[in-house]
Amino acid sequence: MRSTPAVEVVGLVKRYGRNGAKTAVDGLDLTVEPGRVTAVLGPNGAGKTTTVETCEGYLRPDGGTVRVLGLDPVRDGARLRPRIGVMLQSGGVYPGARAQEMLRHTAKLHRDPLDPDTLIARLGLDGCGRTTYRRLSGGQRQRLALAMAVVGRPELVFLDEPTAGLDPQARHATWELVRELRDCGVTVVLTTHFMDEAEQLADDVAIIDAGRVIARGTPEELCRGGAEDSLRFAGRPGLDLKSLLTALPAGSAATELTAGAYRVDGRIDPQLLATVTSWCAQHGVMPERIAVERRSLEDVFLELTGKELRA
Ligand SMILES: Nc1ncnc2c1ncn2[C@@H]1O[C@H](COP(=O)(O)OP(=O)(O)OP(=O)(O)O)[C@@H](O)[C@H]1O
Numbered sequence: 371m372r373s374t375p376a377v378e379v380v381g382l383v384k385r386y387g388r389n390g391a392k393t394a395v396d397g398l399d400l401t402v403e404p405g406r407v408t409a410v411l412g413p414n415g416a417g418k419t420t421t422v423e424t425c426e427g428y429l430r431p432d433g434g435t436v437r438v439l440g441l442d443p444v445r446d447g448a449r450l451r452p453r454i455g456v457m458l459q460s461g462g463v464y465p466g467a468r469a470q471e472m473l474r475h476t477a478k479l480h481r482d483p484l485d486p487d488t489l490i491a492r493l494g495l496d497g498c499g500r501t502t503y504r505r506l507s508g509g510q511r512q513r514l515a516l517a518m519a520v521v522g523r524p525e526l527v528f529l530d531e532p533t534a535g536l537d538p539q540a541r542h543a544t545w546e547l548v549r550e551l552r553d554c555g556v557t558v559v560l561t562t563h564f565m566d567e568a569e570q571l572a573d574d575v576a577i578i579d580a581g582r583v584i585a586r587g588t589p590e591e592l593c594r595g596g597a598e599d600s601l602r603f604a605g606r607p608g609l610d611l612k613s614l615l616t617a618l619p620a621g622s623a624a625t626e627l628t629a630g631a632y633r634v635d636g637r638i639d640p641q642l643l644a645t646v647t648s649w650c651a652q653h654g655v656m657p658e659r660i661a662v663e664r665r666s667l668e669d670v671f672l673e674l675t676g677k678e679l680r681a
Pocket residue numbers: 386387392393394412413414415416417418419420421
């Protein structure tokens with residue numbers, strides 16, 4: 371039985387500017403399954419933040435429907451807000467407040483909060499609990515925003531670029547926290563420009579471009595789908611690649627990259643691997659350092675969204 375989605379966006383349209391001249395989100399459909407981490411990826415200006423902010427109830431859709439935990443984020447905002455966690459990039463913060471006070475205060479607004487001091491330590495903020503917000507570094511503010519989003523034990527948390535500008539230690543601490551949230555059954559929706567982050571954390575990925583979802587799936591599904599992988603091996607130089615090609619399925623390619631270093635491109639499956647090794651056996655070749663190179667999420671992302679810079 372399919373569970374009720376944590377987020378269900380159907381045909382979302384959001385326009386900005388005078389007379390709605392700028393269409394930021396253009397008929398976007400997105401379903402987020404509960405208890406999973408969904409990463410929303412897309413080039414700059416694709417419409418990720420607009421989509422997330424609409425789900426959070428900060429923006430009113432111009433078209434389509436948005437349901438979050440079964441509620442309308444605008445109409446049912448008062449009922450929804452205590453159940454979701456939102457990581458704000460900035461704003462809504464009094465610059466003179468101290469980090470620890472802010473988190474303790476936020477915790478008090480919830481019925482069954484996490485312990486703020488433990489959270490502060492977890493995110494490496496214990497050295498700056500008494501520092502005022504205005505004196506926190508960018509990365510410290512980012513971590514505080516994450517702590518404020520999760521301290522209330524939300525059912526669903528939206529994280530907009532949670533690790534932008536973080537050092538590697540803080541990035542890993544953030545990843546750990548996201549994994550723990552998921553293990554506790556929390557649904558996580560995050561936007562990111564880091565493909566390794568999506569590969570590491572996401573159960574599901576949605577790639578957005580020009581205000582629409584252009585690809586969906588688990589990271590594995592996206593990396594497997596459609597395009598090709600490659601198989602590399604080393605052997606004695608000058609192998610008869612024409613002969614190898616006749617053994618391979620149509621559409622494959624074989625290249626000697628440098629003397630004795632070979633690459634086979636095509637749909638690399640167990641059968642193809644067996645064909646290559648059996649061809650090698652027939653020709654007295656010992657293939658060494660055999661490696662199958664799968665496409666990374668970054669390869670898929672660039673294939674789908676192009677390599678040119680976005681405004
Ligand atoms: N308040 C606004 N007024 C006018 N245009 C806006 C506004 N907010 C966003 N836009 C435009 O809408 C489009 C989508 O913006 P959005 O911030 O949702 O993209 P994004 O995918 O989050 O981008 P990034 O990766 O750069 O954060 C962009 O072209 C942006 O310039």
